[in-house]
Amino acid sequence: MKEGQQGSHLEFRQDADEYKRVAKNQRIWFRALADKIGGDGEPLVLMPLSTFHKLFSKVKGDPPLTLEPLEREAVAGLLRMFAAQIPDAPKGKQGPPPKFDPASEAVIYAMGRVLNRGHGEMIAEIADRLGINGVKISDVAVANGIKKWRAEAFKLLGKPDPDNK
Numbered sequence: 001m002k003e004g005q006q007g008s009h010l011e012f013r014q015d016a017d018e019y020k021r022v023a024k025n026q027r028i029w030f031r032a033l034a035d036k037i038g039g040d041g042e043p044l045v046l047m048p049l050s051t052f053h054k055l056f057s058k059v060k061g062d063p064p065l066t067l068e069p070l071e072r073e074a075v076a077g078l079l080r081m082f083a084a085q086i087p088d089a090p091k092g093k094q095g096p097p098p099k100f101d102p103a104s105e106a107v108i109y110a111m112g113r114v115l116n117r118g119h120g121e122m123i124a125e126i127a128d129r130l131g132i133n134g135v136k137i138s139d140v141a142v143a144n145g146i147k148k149w150r151a152e153a154f155k156l157l158g159k160p161d162p163d164n165k
Contacts, residue, residue, distance in 0.1 A: 020088045030083035038076030041069045100130050105142065106149035107156060114159050 014022065037044065046065040067075065105126050112122040120139070127142045146153075154161040 016089060019090060023086050023088050026086050027083040030079050030086075034076040034079035034083070037067075037072055037079065039072060043068050044072050100137070100142075100145065102145040103149045103152070105130075106146040106153040109146055110150065110153035110157050110159070110161075113154075113162055114157055119163075 044067040046067070109122045109126060112125070113119070123139045123142050126146075127137045127139050130137045130142070150161055
């Protein structure tokens with residue numbers, strides 16, 4: 001691991017159907033485990049694994065872990081809740097927020113609007129121009145970025161802001 005790197009991340013590429021099948025199987029497994037732990041209302045005694053216990057236990061001779069019925073139900077409930085939150089599709093990747101000077105882009109937007117170009121047309125043009133390596137910045141990010149500066153940009157040009165018309 002490189003210096004300054006926090007942990008590692010493995011990425012498994014799967015098509016959408018395979019991902020959905022794996023997610024379904026994980027939910028089934030966690031629910032079955034929850035049913036097994038939630039169980040019969042009796043305390044559950046978990047004995048420490050001898051090899052693991054010898055290698056990693058800080059205090060030799062740790063007692064077995066006993067889960068009372070209420071604790072078992074709590075653990076089972078948490079497992080069921082976790083199972084319900086497993087998504088059927090991976091999260092979309094989001095990069096860092098776009099970096100641009102919103103004040104200067106607001107002036108460019110205002111100049112285009114004064115020349116009777118449409119709101120959407122100007123936002124899309126700015127987003128295309130600001131894109132890096134063929135990756136376009138979203139129109140929403142541009143619109144939100146220049147919103148605060150639009151009134152000043154139109155004042156600079158001596159024209160009223162036509163809003164988003």
